[in-house]
Amino acid sequence: MIELRHLTYFRTVAETLHFGRAAELLHISQPPLTRQIAALEKELGAQLFDRSKRAIQLTAAGKYFYRDTTEIFKALERAKRNVSSSSTGKSGALKVGFMMSTAYNILPSVTRHYSAAYPEVDMRLTEYVPNLLATDIEDEKIDVGIMYRPEDCRRLDSHTIYAEPLLAVLPRDHRLAGRQSISAAELAEDAFISIPRMIAPVVYDLIQQHCQLHGFRPRIVLETNLQQTIVNLVGEGLGVALVPTSMQAMHLDTTVFKPLIGAPMVEVAVIWNKDNTNPCIRTFAETAVEVWGRMQPGNQ
Known part of the structure; x- marks a missing residue:
């Protein structure tokens, strides 16, 4: 019968690909570990490790077994957390x-x-x-x-939890910096700094759709993963951006935030x-x- 310790032994050998190092990590000697792995393979009716070469490797069956035991240990960790709650x-x-x-x-x-x-x-x-x-x-x-x-x-x-509008962030010396609010159409000729779509598809698409609604596709010249970095780069004069309203809390001397007319809303949940x-x-x-x-x- 397969026990949890057998799976632990197998996964340690699979992760080290070395019986000696695995035995050290498990605080047992190597011969019993080798016997336990052999017994596990017999119970499963499949060879888990290829021992024909100098360095052992997982067989195809071993790779599948490792993947499936990952789910078992993930479920065990979840169960342990939930028992404590x-x-x-x-x-x-x-x-x-x-x-x-x-x-x-x-x-x-x-x-x-x-x-x-x-x-x-x-x-x-x-x-x-x-x-x-x-x-x-x-x-x-x-x-x-x-x-x-x-x-x-x-x-x-x-x-x-809430929905917040996007707003424009501009360099302090931008031509629209003195305005109370602006339309996205007024930024059609500006270079844009944006978050990549793969990082935040919802926000990226919202910006694209809002700009297209105002007759243009934003000319993105720089992409970066964090909204904070976007605001900093705007302050350096590298472009303009549309960001969530919460980013106003950065209070940079180099930037100004302007409400967008008909601003799209982004949900945070x-x-x-x-x-x-x-x-x-x-x-x-x-x-x-x-x-x-x-x-x-x-x-x-």
């Missing part, structure tokens, strides 16, 4: 991913309020670019994220994997929505 989500562990722009508005408040309300939850936060955050939420490397809604939500669930049953997700999502409501004028 109560059914109400008041204790346990929660891995939170966030995109950088939320650090300028909602993230600090949510973090403070959630930590105060649920001190027994071990919350770990990691900054991401949106597309990688969505991928890691799907793979359950991250429990929950605060981010733009991904294009493909088939495996994800979400709760919208709490996102999680539908199959992730960590109860802390619910309490975190509820806290995010509640905190945003308190942050609005008149609700202090």
